[in-house]
Amino acid sequence: MSLEILPVAGIGEVKPGQDLAALIVEATGGDRLRDGDCVVVTQKVVSKAEGRLVPIDPADPLSHKPLVEQESVRVLRRRGDLVISETAHGFVCANAGVDLSNVEEGFAALLPIDSDRSARRIRDRLRALAKVEVAVVISDTFGRPWRRGVTDTAIGCAGIAAVVDLRGSTDALGRELKVTEVALVDEIAAAADLVMGKSKGVPVAIVRGLDEAWFRPGSVAKEIVRPPADDLFR
Amino acid sequence: MSLEILPVAGIGEVKPGQDLAALIVEATGGDRLRDGDCVVVTQKVVSKAEGRLVPIDPADPLSHKPLVEQESVRVLRRRGDLVISETAHGFVCANAGVDLSNVEEGFAALLPIDSDRSARRIRDRLRALAKVEVAVVISDTFGRPWRRGVTDTAIGCAGIAAVVDLRGSTDALGRELKVTEVALVDEIAAAADLVMGKSKGVPVAIVRGLDEAWFRPGSVAKEIVRPPADDLFR
Numbered sequence: 001m002s003l004e005i006l007p008v009a010g011i012g013e014v015k016p017g018q019d020l021a022a023l024i025v026e027a028t029g030g031d032r033l034r035d036g037d038c039v040v041v042t043q044k045v046v047s048k049a050e051g052r053l054v055p056i057d058p059a060d061p062l063s064h065k066p067l068v069e070q071e072s073v074r075v076l077r078r079r080g081d082l083v084i085s086e087t088a089h090g091f092v093c094a095n096a097g098v099d100l101s102n103v104e105e106g107f108a109a110l111l112p113i114d115s116d117r118s119a120r121r122i123r124d125r126l127r128a129l130a131k132v133e134v135a136v137v138i139s140d141t142f143g144r145p146w147r148r149g150v151t152d153t154a155i156g157c158a159g160i161a162a163v164v165d166l167r168g169s170t171d172a173l174g175r176e177l178k179v180t181e182v183a184l185v186d187e188i189a190a191a192a193d194l195v196m197g198k199s200k201g202v203p204v205a206i207v208r209g210l211d212e213a214w215f216r217p218g219s220v221a222k223e224i225v226r227p228p229a230d231d232l233f234r
Numbered sequence: 235m236s237l238e239i240l241p242v243a244g245i246g247e248v249k250p251g252q253d254l255a256a257l258i259v260e261a262t263g264g265d266r267l268r269d270g271d272c273v274v275v276t277q278k279v280v281s282k283a284e285g286r287l288v289p290i291d292p293a294d295p296l297s298h299k300p301l302v303e304q305e306s307v308r309v310l311r312r313r314g315d316l317v318i319s320e321t322a323h324g325f326v327c328a329n330a331g332v333d334l335s336n337v338e339e340g341f342a343a344l345l346p347i348d349s350d351r352s353a354r355r356i357r358d359r360l361r362a363l364a365k366v367e368v369a370v371v372i373s374d375t376f377g378r379p380w381r382r383g384v385t386d387t388a389i390g391c392a393g394i395a396a397v398v399d400l401r402g403s404t405d406a407l408g409r410e411l412k413v414t415e416v417a418l419v420d421e422i423a424a425a426a427d428l429v430m431g432k433s434k435g436v437p438v439a440i441v442r443g444l445d446e447a448w449f450r451p452g453s454v455a456k457e458i459v460r461p462p463a464d465d466l467f468r
Contacts (some may be wrong), residue, residue, distance in 0.1 A: 224382050
């Protein structure tokens with residue numbers, strides 16, 4: 001089983017209220033999406049299409065800071081201007097996901113209210129418009145403790161398992177694997193970023209060739225977000 | 235630029251002292267590797283080939299625990315049998331990377347001593363044997379705080395930038411991006427895992443189609459491991 005990752009270019013600037021699925025179908029020429037594809041969409045275009053934009057003062061480099069506080073339910077760390085906090089969704093990330101890059105000057109983009117739901121909407125619209133059964137993953141760019149550099153990770157999904165549980169299957173030597181719950185959609189988001197880049201204006205990618213068994217209802221909120229009580233690091 | 239990810243099957247059980255590059259060339263039929271490929275190799279087969287195996291008592295489920303203590307330079311968290319610690323390499327992971335799954339009964343596998351060096355060796359041997367200029371990434375499976383599920387991540391690399399620094403480039407709207415250092419090799423490791431699975435005996439994958447500009451000397455130890463003093467979470 002080999003995998004292909006195809007960038008979807010040509011979507012252009014996304015405006016509030018636009019039908020993202022229609023833009024994706026148009027950009028793919030209407031015939032490039034196939035059953036069993038996983039369509040990865042970056043948070044930024046989802047937030048824009050959903051109108052999650054808030055005016056800020058472009059002359060004031062700190063004018064988005066009240067938004068960061070508003071979007072945070074718990075601040076984990078502060079250093080200088082940087083805030084690492086937990087959002088209402090349970091994501092732990094810098095600046096509570098409030099983002100200024102690749103957003104029109106004078107605006108900040110907030111995370112979608114419910115990215116699993118955003119993914120389901122896009123998936124339903126893609127089915128209606130292109131007659132395809134695809135999965136959808138919404139990705140965002142997060143830092144990590146202990147390691148430098150950011151990676152793309154999943155904040156929402158639809159039609160695909162967020163976590164693939166390999167507990168109870170046997171390893172190649174026939175012994176039972178103890179715990180191998182793979183964060184499938186995070187690996188998919190990371191893979192898709194390899195064809196997106198950060199500055200190329202490619203907000204969507206298609207991952208083709210994933211295991212059929214992984215296509216089932218899935219949720220980042222339910223499967224990946226770790227409740228604070230289970231977490232050794234909160 | 236689209237990407238292909240190809241599993242390399244048929245490598246079989248790797249024994250101490252075996253030439254991993256030769257096994258990879260043989261398994262790929264000798265003609266599948268191309269200049270500009272990135273070969274991702276899981277830590278387990280690297281550790282086995284390098285003889286990083288330690289006998290343990292297979293009847294005692296805790297017999298690897300002294301190894302975990304020995305491989306840890308700093309314990310971050312304990313819960314029951316689980317230890318999250320920092321290794322001498324600066325990796326933070328469960329059980330200091332000591333691993334029992336897919337290892338012959340009665341043995342535990344330790345992390346390679348210097349995975350960047352291991353990657354360079356494999357790369358040099360692949361060049362010698364198959365006359366190809368490839369990059370090599372060594373991957374391992376780590377958990378993360380705040381999010382459930384494990385993902386594959388890079389512990390060593392050669393011939394490829396570990397981190398791609400997009401600071402100073404402009405975003406699609408022409409504004410300067412502030413900080414976008416992408417942990418490229420971690421995204422590559424995650425992508426490769428999508429064709430490996432955990433129980434399929436596919437310890438190597440080829441990632442084909444990566445940006446040429448990313449192929450330069452790289453090091454996970456130097457570029458990705460975050461010194462404790464820079465880390466908000468140690």
